[in-house]
Amino acid sequence: MVSVVSWASATPDIDIYDIADMLSAKGWHLNALQSPPAMHMAFTVPTAAAVEKLIADLVSVVEQEKAKAAERKRLGLKVQKGKGDASALYGVAGSIPDKSIVNRLAEGFLDTLYLA
Template identity: 55%
Template sequence: MAFTARNLDIYDIADAMSTKGWHLNALQNPPAIHVAVTLPITKVWEKLMADLEAVVEAEREKERVRIVEGKGAKGTAKGDSAALYGVAGSLPNKSVVVDLVN
């Protein structure tokens, strides 16, 4: 299952989920995160959703604080996932990514 966010940086959400022990897959075009719904995940689905709700609320609060402090919405700080996809997405020749994988 893949999902995105309209008003938050989805990669910041992925990074925050990683700190809770969930390692979701970051996607690009459009920016999104993905979780494979497998048998092991079905056993912890409620915990995953509770953690996701908590992370989204924490990210919303960070946005509210940025706005109150006059920094504007969508903070400029990016997490590891955002940095990785930012670099890969900005490459004019995507064959470099294939070379890195090999």
């Protein structure tokens, strides 16, 4: 049995793709969604054993992103969205008029991601 759960950022100052990139650095390679920007994960029997670790890492990453957003606001800086790997992939994919190329682009990105 599989349950798919997706979530987005409820805070406009926090880019969900930055959260995805930070989780990726912790070993979580979740699936990013484009419209609306979000992440999702398929929860299966093997992933169920790691839920507590995922939650702890997600809370840690969100706290770090909130702190960064607060610091940017304190300094009067604008929100910087679209700087990470996940947002770059979706930004390019969304701007390509020939959507047949998007599949090849995504395949190449994922191949590279999992070979690294």
